Amino acid sequence: MTMNAAGQRPNEGVIAGRVYVLGDNVDTDQIIPAQYLNLVPTIPEEYARLGTHALAGLPDTMPAFVPPGATKSPYVIIVSGRNFGCGSSREHAPIALGAAGVRAVVAESYARIFFRNAVATGELYPLESADRLCDVFRTGDEATLDPADETIVHAPSGRAWRLKPLGAVGPVIAAGGIFGYARAAGMLAPRS
Amino acid sequence: MGATLTEKILARAAGRTTVKPGENIWINVDVLLTHDVCGPGTIGVFHREFGRDAGVWDPGKVVIIPDHYIFTADEKAHRNVDTLRAFAREQNLPHYYDVDSPRYQGVCHVALPQRGHVRPGEVIVGTDSHTCTHGAFGAFATGVGNTDAGFVMGTGKLLVKVPETMRFRLRGSPPPGVTAKDIVLRIIGDIGVDGATYCAMEFCGEAVAALNMDERMTVCNMAIEAGAKNGIMEPDATTLAYVRARTSAPFEPLCADRDAPAAADAEVDVSALEPLVAEPHLPSSVAPARERGGVKIDRVYIGSCTGGKTTDFIMAARVLKGRRVAVTTFLVPATVEVAESLMTETVDGKSLVEIFAEAGCRDIAPPSCAACLGGPPDTFGRAAGSETIVSTTNRNFIGRMGSKRASIYLASPLTAAASAVAGRITDPRELPG
Known part of the structure; x- marks a missing residue:
């Protein structure tokens, strides 16, 4: 079984659970506000604390993504619009979502660095949908997402959508990120 | 068929004669920049993946400029600078600009060229999205996360997808009250915050040539606000005068071919612009x-x-x-x-x-x-x-x-x-x- 960069959970199998819905241009300051960038993701307790602050920068009118006092989010999938993760190169952004328990984002498109960081860390699957699913799903809806089959099913309606193929990056995420992938492929020596 | 400036720099960094947009290639990195917010995590990835006793690929190519959380009582911010300091000592890094020392600089993207680390034709990778600033000097410069930076720290290499180039030809001269900031805000307003996603934004034309280096940096700095992978400008006499005054290191500038095809060509008449917010x-x-x-x-x-x-x-x-x-x-x-x-x-x-x-x-x-x-x-x-x-x-x-x-x-x-x-x-x- 492969593990992600933090060595905490496998990136395999079907993802099922509650969805949190966002719109267009969700920026990295909303995903993890800069005041929490003093936390270092490679220190395990600070990785976990980043998770408690995931999406803390959303407008206060939005439902809490991580309930006060909780360590994890009740939402495992984020459904969003265009240009998810725009702004900073802070890897803390996909890491905070992953540490909060998010396993996939389904957006119409991604900002380049967020997408790359999600792949490089193996924290979550950044999947793309040709359809504007953020207009269909409601926060709290149950959904089932199969990264291998690249489909998402909206439980309340039973409707299913095919997502865009991940292509070359799918195996990288499944291997837990760029280092796990490079080692599995023999491109890098085993950890010393 | 000619190549754009970004393609030429990437081809040389990959040891190839040509590259095409969309290709995934391994490039050699000339400068890895990091700071106090992403440096400790990058160092953490480097040690985790290459071993506690590993050495960086080239100590002369790692530049660490703490700048984000400096004048604060925050304990973790101080801990993070301590991490950078210890790493610089452990690795014998000549280009560490320590806090509370005569070497302290301030904001990394302004300090990097001021200290002679930005040279035309080179590849600069930084753990900060505004690393694209350094394209103003005719370099390929882009922001990455800690994990990619940790990979570069150990190997000196980065896997990149060659971006398509969007070319912005800036014509005319700006009227009084109009600055580089207004020019780049106009462009971002026109193409949107994802208008250049995955692309190189190349700025050329007489209005670029008329800008000093500070103003060119303002334009390239905000390429990321349109989603670009990098912003870039051809080096000219203004660029070379700035760089040569700040480093004696050798470098070989590159220029775009005149017939280089771009994915998009836009003209901006800066004489028609006005001050914006x-x-x-x-x-x-x-x-x-x-x-x-x-x-x-x-x-x-x-x-x-x-x-x-x-x-x-x-x-x-x-x-x-x-x-x-x-x-x-x-x-x-x-x-x-x-x-x-x-x-x-x-x-x-x-x-x-x-x-x-x-x-x-x-x-x-x-x-x-x-x-x-x-x-x-x-x-x-x-x-x-x-x-x-x-x-x-x-x-x-x-x-x-x-x-x-x-x-x-x-x-x-x-x-x-x-x-x-x-x-x-x-x-x-x-x-x-």
Whole structure:
């Protein structure tokens, strides 16, 4: 079984659970506000604390993504619009979502660095949908997402959508990120 | 078929004669830049993956410039700088610019070229999205996360997809009141915050040639606000004069082929532009400053890698000389060199520091990123409530400067200074004499 960069959970199998819905241009300051960038993701307790602050920068009118006092989010999938993760190169952004328990984002498109960081860390699957699913799903809806089959099913309606193929990056995420992938492929020596 | 400047640099860095947009290639990195916010995590990845006793691939190519959370009581921020210091010592890094030392610089994207680390034709990778600033010098420069940076630290290599090039030809000369900030805000307003996603934004034409290096950096700095992988400009005599004054290291500039095809070609007539603001909460929400005169403001912030360079403060001083600010005005020079220039540069025979003091600005802060990105609660200039701010920085996302209730309008130093005087958003051309 492969593990992600933090060595905490496998990136395999079907993802099922509650969805949190966002719109267009969700920026990295909303995903993890800069005041929490003093936390270092490679220190395990600070990785976990980043998770408690995931999406803390959303407008206060939005439902809490991580309930006060909780360590994890009740939402495992984020459904969003265009240009998810725009702004900073802070890897803390996909890491905070992953540490909060998010396993996939389904957006119409991604900002380049967020997408790359999600792949490089193996924290979550950044999947793309040709359809504007953020207009269909409601926060709290149950959904089932199969990264291998690249489909998402909206439980309340039973409707299913095919997502865009991940292509070359799918195996990288499944291997837990760029280092796990490079080692599995023999491109890098085993950890010393 | 010719190649664009970005393609030429990437081909050389990959040891190839040509590359095509969309290809994934391994390139050799000339400079890896990191700072106090992403450096400790990058070092953590490096040690985890390459071993506790591993050495960086080339100590002379790693540049560490702490700049984000410097003047704060935050314990973790201090711990993070300690991590950088210990790593620099352990690895014998010659280019570590330590806090509380004569080597301290300030904002990494202004310090990197000032200290001679930016050279035309080279590849610069940084753990900060505004690394694209250095394309102003004819380099390929892009931002990455900690994991990719940790990979570079151990191997000197980065896997990149060759970007398509969007070419922006800037024609004419800007009218009074129009600056590089207005040019780049206009472009972002036109193409949107994802208008250049995955692309290289290449800026060329007579209006680029007429800009000094500070102003060219302002344009390339904000390429990321349109989603670009990099911003880039061909090196010319202005570039070479700046670089040669700051490094004796050899370098080989590259230029685009004249017949290089681009994915998109756009012309911008800068003579038709006017002073702009980007309204909350996106850099693409652009409007003429003269149409937003009804917006009363609470403070003005002049600083950051975008708007805290010497040229930015000279522009602000031209407006503020002989006038008084009506709102709290924060001045944060990007680097020590910029801060020193405020004492030596003059407008009509008066130093910038005198002009700012007489105008009633807040005392000039020590160089750092400060409130551009909020930061710890005790950060200088950080928004704490529902302030309306005119800022020379690069992002006006909700909460960006520390408070979700604050409204941030991005503007040039001229527009910011004029707005400080009037206490409302003001086109600098409309300020009464």
